[in-house]
Amino acid sequence: MKTRARIISDAIVLPVIFAILYLLVSGSVDTWTFADVVGTSTKRPVTEAFLPLRLGEVKPEGWIKAQLRRDLESGYQGNLDQLLRDIHTGKALLLPEENDFVFRKQNKDSRIDEHGRCVPPSEYTWWHGEMIADWQEGLIRGAFLADEPKAKRKAERFVEDLLKSQDEDGYIGIYPKGFRYHFAIGDGELWTQRCALLCLLSYYEFTVRKDVLDAVERAVKLTIRQYGPGKRYFHNPAQKGNGTAHGMLFVDVLDRLYRMTGDDEYRQAAITLYRDDFSTSKTVKNAAAQLNKLLDPDNPLSGHGPDAMGLIRVPLLCYYLTGDKTFRKAWENAFQKTTKNLGVGGSPLSGQQEEIMTKNQSPGLPYEYCSTFYFLHSLIWAMQKTGNPHYGDMFEKTLFNAAQGARFANGKAITYYSADERLWVRQRPPEGKPNARYIYTAAHYPSCCHNSAARTYPYAISAMWMRSRGPDGEGLAATLYGPNCVSTKIRGAAVTVEEKTNYPFAFDIDFVIKTDREVKFPLRLRVPEWSGEPTVVAAGAKVTRDKRGFIVVSKRWKTGDTVRLTLSPTIHGRPAVDGTTAVAYGPLVYCLTIPEKAEITQRFPHAEKVGLTGFYGYQYDSMDLATAKRPLKLHGDKPDFGFTVVTNKNSNPLYPWESIPLKLRGELIGADGKPEAVTLQPMGCTILRRTCFPVGTPAGDEASSVQEK
Ligand SMILES: [Zn+2]
Structure with missing residues (x-):
């Protein structure tokens, strides 16, 4: 392992020194790999099938690069700091002057209760910390992968501010001195630390600045020594919000640090946090992810969708860190339980409160962009650790359908809640309860889903x-x-x-x-x-x-x-949760687009004032809802359901989601048994869509089985 340099306060000179030192040692930053520095740390009780490459070793090309660059230059992703406002105070919380890791304003009125536990001013004072750091992590990855200078400048500023915010004892976080680690109401200590430290680790991988890795190690060592027997983090007695439970994903930091340094303290901390702390808590939210509950195959997945999708990877990690087959069983069960909840677009179906829906499932149920992203992140770990190509298939299905189908191709807006089958996009739907998360918009408070969408392609690129x-x-x-x-x-x-x-x-x-x-x-x-x-x-x-x-x-x-x-x-069927079938070709699901009318319902005048144009919130209605809902069936007695592939020679290969290179042409069966000529488009090219159909025949027989590949 190379010598680790100490932190000096001068943040401008240091990068230059490190860059020179590094060039002297290795010849070129571009050829640095994990294998050069990690030495023995890749040895685990169970050998992982594959090792991740260092961030930056895989760079996007073609349409993926064109999309990412546009997302950063003129999409919401590179401009969310100007677009997003705190709905309570009107402040632009992503700008450097509101950086809560630096100023710790959200928790300045914390107090200590009679048991010595910290009481923040409210349950959700960690939210800004999450929004700030998660956006920045997508920005850091995107900026370096697409080599986009404006995003790089913002990312550099954030990293320097974060490094300067580190206290003498090593603390990086949002809670003021004296009000840290052990709480009496919901908190976001481990969660927001994780979000910020992932920014630093990603930045370190791209730049090889050892002072950044050193800062993360000091912060993490300080934190993990606050917990242990009698001082459990997840035994916080009142966890109404999800902030505390999110903190289980602190293992994302521990796993990466263990890989980078080989220091056993990180391995031990990850195991202890899950097995002895999270899994023994009587108060933690998302308890369905506790070890004993996962070991029961009949205990269904439940709780907050994004958490559930992130937490499934924790027992997988623990298996590879310990060799204990109990964890492997827990992971296998968790994964099995997850697959029962997936829509044909590849994301887990949820209810109106972002919860996993195991009852009354239908292809019209929403899924949160965060669920999609956290599931994708877990699939990367599954692919890397097990080497099972099935996880790569699942990743592509989720990425190219659910994730792409919940964003504008031009990066100007995404929808917090999407659905495989969508007949409306409204704040006040024609059916169901009002829910502002259903619209397409350039910024939504909280910005969790915008931050998830911003990280989706950067994470995918580095896992290719x-x-x-x-x-x-x-x-x-x-x-x-x-x-x-x-x-x-x-x-x-x-x-x-x-x-x-x-x-x-x-x-x-x-x-x-x-x-x-x-x-x-x-x-x-x-x-x-x-x-x-x-x-x-x-x-x-x-x-x-x-x-x-x-x-x-x-x-x-x-x-x-x-x-x-x-x-x-081949053209094949993909079975949906309610017994209907979607049509797929390769990794893409093809849908019947519903003629729509758009309405602008949200504007961003503060962003327009600084020259950012073309950003809005949109509702969509079908031109005619009754026609949109007409009965339609797939031809069960025809090969490929009677569809053929049509290629568009005029498609622009750099912007395929707007100029659609492939469509499926064929017939669906109408209510009276009469054929209706239709053209299906990839889910990622649609807003309102019909996706899942019963399989039948013109005579009215229901086909007994689905053509599945
Ligand atoms: Zn979200």
């Missing part, structure tokens, strides 16, 4: 490749597909693989290899479950399958070598 190891040695695994470029070191050689494709709208994927010297390694390619037998063209390479189902392409690689993978999608 992972480092594989095994009997055939170190190599690279293509875990998700899309246009990108990965640069890393393998067996000491600098290797770049450019992935050229318009996936998920095209199924030819070309890999172009560059190396600084000839080097032999296996290139693993995921085979999606929806694909027939793919073809691989790779001159001079040995092509096999490994036991997990990955195609393995091996040879001594040199610059100019290429691999062409051609996947073979």
Whole structure:
């Protein structure tokens, strides 16, 4: 491990010193990998199938880069600091002058109760901390991945402010001195620390600034030493809000630190926090994620959707940190329980209060963008630790359908609550209770879902490749597909693989290899479950399958070598929770768009004053609700439900969600048994949509089974 330098107060000189030191040691920042610095820390009681690459080693290309850059430049993501206002005070809480990690204003009126516990002014004084740091983490990742200068400047400012805010004892957080760690009402101590520390860890991975890692280590060591027997965090006696329970995801920080440093204190802290603290609490929210409840396969998943989706990854982590099969069973059960709640778009169905809905499920139920994002994050861990390609399939389904279908392609707005089947987008729906979370808008307070949407593609990009190891040695695994470029070191050689494709709208994927010297390694390619037998063209390479189902392409690689993978999608059915069926082709679900009329219901005059235009909140109604709801069935007696794929040669490959490269053309069966010609579009290209249909025949018979791939 390289020498860790000490923190000095001068924040301007330090980066330069570290950059020079680092360049002297390694030659180039770009070729730094985890494998260079972590040494033995990758050794765990259970060997992980893959290792994450360092942030920045995978860079977006093609449409993913174009979308991310536009999100940062002219979308809400890069401008949320100007758009978002606290609805109570009118303040722009994301601007540096309101940074609650620096000023700790939200909790300045805290007091201590008769048991010595802290009492913040209210249950939700942690909310700004979460909103600030989660937005910044998406900004940091996006800025470096897309190399966008304006976002980078904002991210740099935030990191410097956060570093300066660190107290002498190491504390980074939102609570003033004397009012920390143990609380008598709901709090966000571990949660907001986690959000802020993930910003620093991401920044560290992109920049290799050791002072940043050092700051995180000091903060985390201070925090984990506040807890233990008799001083449990989750045994806070009154947890009405979710802030305390969110804190279980402090393990996101512990896992990354353990990977980076190999320090066993982080491993121990993660296990203790879940097994001895969270899982033994009688008061914690989201108790369905406690170890003993997960071990009971009949105890359904419940609680806050985003928490439930994040918490499923905790027992998985504990299994890999301990080798204890009890945790593995808990993870397997948690995952099984989750799949029972997924809509065809890949996100868990919820009720009006963001809760997991296990009863009366239908494709029209909403899902929160946060649930979608936290589920995606858990799937990345599942893919990386287990190496099971199924999690890659699930990730793409959720990303390209639920996540893409809840945002504008141009990045100007997202919807907090989306749904696979959507007949209206309204504050006051024609059916159901009023709920402001249903509209598309450039900013919503609280901004949790905007922050989740802002992190979705940056997280996906960095998970597109992972480092594989095994009997055939170190190599690279293509875990998700899309246009990108990965640069890393393998067996000491600098290797770049450019992935050229318009996936998920095209199924030819070309890999172009560059190396600084000839080097032999296996290139693993995921085979999606929806694909027939793919073809691989790779001159001079040995092509096999490994036991997990990955195609393995091996040879001594040199610059100019290429691999062409051609996947073979079919039109297939995807069963919905209520027995109806959605039509899919490749990873995309195709929907019937409903003619809609838009209405602007929200404006952002304060943002317009600083030159930000084109940002609004929107409601959508169908032109004719009765027609939109007309009975329709899929042709059960025709192959592919009678649909054929239509390609649009005029589609702009950089902006596919607006110029739709693929559609499905065919017929649905109307109420009278008469066919109706229709064209289905990817969910990600629609706002109001019909997605799930009964399968039947013109004569009125219901087909007995779904055509599922
Ligand atoms: Zn949310």
